Amino acid sequence: MTTDGQAHAARTMWNLLHAWWQMMPKEKQTLANADAAIRQARKDIDFLAVLPAQAAQAVLKTYFQAWKNCWDGRADPPNFKSRLRTVMSVDIPQGRDLNTTRVHRRWGQVNIPKVGRVRFRWTKDLPVGKHAGTENRITGARLVKDALGWHIAFPIQTLQHRPEPHQGPDLGIDVGVTVPIALSDGTVYEHGEWLTGKEKARLLHLEQRAARRKAHRKAGERTSGRLHRTYDQIAGLRAKAKRRALDWQHQTTTAIARTYGTVVVEALTITNMVKSAKRTIEEPGKNVARKAGLNRSISAEAWGRTVTMLAYKTAHHGGTLHKVSAPGTSRRCSACGHTTPGSRESQAVFVCKNPDCGWSGNADHNAARNVPHLYRMGHALIPAAGRAVVRRAKRVKPATAR
Structure with missing residues (x-):
């Protein structure tokens, strides 16, 4: 099972949990009842079983935290997550199951549950091996996908x-x-x-190509694979510009x-x-x-x-x-x-x-x-x-x- 499947399962789990929350009476909207509901959903729906149990619990924890933020006035109430507008992500709350190791000066490996060993770019020092301890350790991981691919972030517990x-x-x-x-x-x-001259010219060319292909599509017709690939290339250039802006x-x-x-x-x-x-x-x-x-x-x-x-x-x-x-x-x-x-x-x-x-x-x-x-x-x-x-x-x- 790929990481994309787990991300779609996590989004579906959120939507099912939100629907359950709206249907339940106020006195039954508890953490224990919600936990029992998602456990039963993972048994009844095979598609949700691809999501590790720890990741499903992370969805539940995030959903309850969203309501707490709403009640405290820090955010709007949680809502359904659309497939096209939601960032694909998977939370892995237990760091001891990751077995993070550094295999090269620039690369590391991590064990993703139900995916296997995954290599990632080593950009910052992580508490692994002899540098790890009770006061300095990795507590989990978060996988996020954008137009440039999948990225991994490690929350670290340290004493400061x-x-x-x-x-x-x-x-x-x-x-x-x-x-x-x-x-x-x-x-x-x-x-x-944020983009070089060649990249800006490339972006303009892709946008013109997408407009031409979209003009030839009939009303109600599905988007072609070539138009989807053009959209992905446009999103990749824009994501590159956003990454440079964030770095600055x-x-x-x-x-x-x-x-x-x-x-x-x-x-x-x-x-x-x-x-x-x-x-x-x-x-x-x-x-x-x-x-x-x-x-x-x-x-x-x-x-x-x-x-x-x-x-x-x-x-x-x-x-x-x-x-x-x-x-x-x-x-x-x-x-x-x-x-x-x-x-x-x-x-x-x-x-x-x-x-x-x-x-x-x-x-x-x-x-x-x-x-x-x-x-x-x-x-x-x-x-x-x-x-x-x-x-x-x-x-x-x-x-x-x-």
Whole structure:
């Protein structure tokens, strides 16, 4: 049995568990009853038997954790997993059954239950052999498939000391499209295109080929194998670009977390920033194509993912991350503190219109300097305490309704 079969079985197990949860009365929605249900399902349905028992228990644990996150206000309630939109993955919770070994400087081997020995690329040091112990060991594995193939990740249990408070300076960050990350001390982090010229030409050629083949397909006709292969090649190039973007984000956020003790960012509502400008037929929007291009550029920069990385990396190095309100940071003069209309003359230049000031400089640098100023003035945002209680009352009802 291949790993693909186990991934499809894990997704089916999740959907069956979700259907069972919705049908059961509230008093019977317990962990013990759910465990008995999935055990019986693995006996009755041969397709689910390809999934190891430990992986089936991991699905159950993940499903219950999803409901806990919903009740605590951290996420939406769990739902059915679509075959086309769900990332294929398999969780193996018991690390002692993996028998992970290093066979080469660049390669290792791991024993996947009901699959066998699998070779993987050794990219980080793992506690195997004499380096493993009760306080430093592999606790499991997670197999994830994307357009470039299958990948394996190992959760590790290790003993870490609480980091000392970071004594580095304060830092403000302004994110943008032209300049991805601008720091308050004048440092700028930029990146180029994620695909080379040949790769971009190849992607354009594949997209044109897919459009031609799709145009010749009749309504209701199944997608041909050649069109599927073209889609897979397009997805592979896009996955390669995403991997390079992730690598740049990791390197940039790690450098910031190691250097600065207090990092202050803007609390951006990205979902509102990337809304379409089409509006309605009676009242159409303006510059719809330009706004659509801006939305794609904002989404490509993944500002929310950058903030998430900074949050856990600053905590790992003993620093702190704070958020301040975003409105006004681009129009306020960081030298005199006045906000005057028309100060930002262009995307890159800021000129203060205050007659007593007249400071001019880089617009991104000016906005980044305003961010830590708001934090020092006590304008850091604090999450509302009652928000989780309200969301819990709203989210539990659909799961238990009949």
